[in-house]
Amino acid sequence: MEHDNLSRLLPDDVDRREAEGLDATWRMLGGIDAPVPESDRMRARLDAALDAAEHPAPAPPSRWFGRRGLDGRRFHVLQGLAAAAILLVGVAIGRLVVPGDARPADSSSEIAAMRSEMRELREMVSLSLMQQQSASDRLKGVTWTGQLDRPSGEVVSALLDALMHDPNVNVRLATIDALERFASREDVRRATIQAVERQPSPLVQIALIDYMVKTNQRESATTLRRLAQDQQVDSAVRARAAWGVLQLG
Amino acid sequence: MFTQSDGTVTDETLMEAVRNGDVAKLGMLFERHHRALFDFLVRMTGNASIAEDLVQDVFVRILKYRATWRGEGRFETWLFRIARNARADYFRTRTTNAPIDEAAAHPSHAPLPGDLLARNRDVARLQRALMLLREDKRELIVLARYRGMKLEAIADLLGIEVGTVKVRIHRAVKELRDIFLRLNESPSWNTTTSVGSCPTT
Numbered sequence: 001m002e003h004d005n006l007s008r009l010l011p012d013d014v015d016r017r018e019a020e021g022l023d024a025t026w027r028m029l030g031g032i033d034a035p036v037p038e039s040d041r042m043r044a045r046l047d048a049a050l051d052a053a054e055h056p057a058p059a060p061p062s063r064w065f066g067r068r069g070l071d072g073r074r075f076h077v078l079q080g081l082a083a084a085a086i087l088l089v090g091v092a093i094g095r096l097v098v099p100g101d102a103r104p105a106d107s108s109s110e111i112a113a114m115r116s117e118m119r120e121l122r123e124m125v126s127l128s129l130m131q132q133q134s135a136s137d138r139l140k141g142v143t144w145t146g147q148l149d150r151p152s153g154e155v156v157s158a159l160l161d162a163l164m165h166d167p168n169v170n171v172r173l174a175t176i177d178a179l180e181r182f183a184s185r186e187d188v189r190r191a192t193i194q195a196v197e198r199q200p201s202p203l204v205q206i207a208l209i210d211y212m213v214k215t216n217q218r219e220s221a222t223t224l225r226r227l228a229q230d231q232q233v234d235s236a237v238r239a240r241a242a243w244g245v246l247q248l249g
Numbered sequence: 250m251f252t253q254s255d256g257t258v259t260d261e262t263l264m265e266a267v268r269n270g271d272v273a274k275l276g277m278l279f280e281r282h283h284r285a286l287f288d289f290l291v292r293m294t295g296n297a298s299i300a301e302d303l304v305q306d307v308f309v310r311i312l313k314y315r316a317t318w319r320g321e322g323r324f325e326t327w328l329f330r331i332a333r334n335a336r337a338d339y340f341r342t343r344t345t346n347a348p349i350d351e352a353a354a355h356p357s358h359a360p361l362p363g364d365l366l367a368r369n370r371d372v373a374r375l376q377r378a379l380m381l382l383r384e385d386k387r388e389l390i391v392l393a394r395y396r397g398m399k400l401e402a403i404a405d406l407l408g409i410e411v412g413t414v415k416v417r418i419h420r421a422v423k424e425l426r427d428i429f430l431r432l433n434e435s436p437s438w439n440t441t442t443s444v445g446s447c448p449t450t
Contacts, residue, residue: 009393009400011415026428029394031372035297037287044306046279049312050272203302236298
């Protein structure tokens with residue numbers, strides 16, 4: 001399978017003597033071994049991902065739309081209404097802002113009120129997306145939170161909830177990115193440190209360790225040191241945790 | 250074509266089944282390709298843990314984007330295209346460089362007699378030279394030398410002409426030999442060059 005002979009891979013006009021010299025280097029490359037993958041562990045991780053794809057866990061009951069949440073059709077109706085409402089509010093703001101002569105005396109308070117409504121609508125759509133059964137909808141919800149100007153505490157709680165309990169690895173990974181802007185909040189710092197030990201997925205654990213380093217969470221060093229020494233923990237996570245301790249030290 | 254000459258189902262047929270909802274077939278594709286993928290990624294990153302995570306990421310991406318499989322080309326080319334993107338994304342989102350694995354950086358740990366030891370040192374130095382090579386050049390060498398990819402397949406993967414692949418392989422091996430010779434003259438040469446970073450051009 002390997003190309004042992006370099007000359008067939010070189011342009012025709014390469015000098016024969018030069019080709020022979022390069023071929024020696026090429027052959028020596030064959031002496032470099034690569035580590036063998038830990039196939040069983042890797043297959044187990046893939047099987048977990050496949051299992052999650054074939055049997056998605058039911059979404060937790062919605063805190064915003066009752067215990068049953070919204071079914072797909074009702075949700076899409078809501079999404080459409082929300083989009084239309086955002087558009088109407090945007091047009092109304094535009095009409096209030098220009099032209100200046102026709103602007104009503106109390107326009108600034110109306111604009112503020114409409115902006116606040118828009119913000120609430122966006123937030124509501126993000127939160128409802130995060131409650132959907134489909135992982136891609138939840139992923140969209142998490143991503144949308146990044147577009148919110150001043151997200152409420154409810155959004156932060158929903159993100160932390162997703163980080164701890166969402167059955168899908170990709171959603172949990174996206175949540176870590178989304179939480180970065182709240183890294184200075186005490187509750188977020190506490191929850192992310194807890195999450196790094198509780199996560200079942202090594203991928204998410206490693207992403208959380210990177211997050212700790214990126215946001216300079218020195219208080220996480222004790223937890224990371226514990227992870228680095230725990231033989232039950234995935235070896236890649238242990239190595240990353242040890243690296244994290246060094247970076248934060 | 251649904252089966253290969255040995256009667257086994259082709260990768261493309263398996264991927265079509267995955268796309269149509271039979272996601273369990275991805276396990277078969279994993280069994281066929283994860284070693285080659287791991288080998289490519291470990292030689293590109295110099296780190297087995299990162300390579301393992303990236304292999305996982307590649308198969309999760311296949312699962313996630315299975316609907317985008319059009320069945321028009323070879324599965325292996327599509328797979329390596331996803332792997333290249335996954336690796337690029339990994340290093341794009343991380344500012345620091347991962348250390349080179351000791352296990353990946355040295356060809357052998359066992360004590361060896363004189364001439365074998367010297368040869369082993371040369372191979373270890375060549376491994377270091379390979380990791381110091383700019384990664385687009387390293388990638389060409391890894392694909393051609395270790396993955397045994399045909400020139401046409403490399404050209405398809407990189408979106409360039411076969412003639413261009415030949416020219417670039419020539420330049421890459423030449424540069425590799427130059428770095429190797431410089432390391433032989435001065436072993437501490439260019440030790441600060443990063444590993445796994447993105448190409449500068």
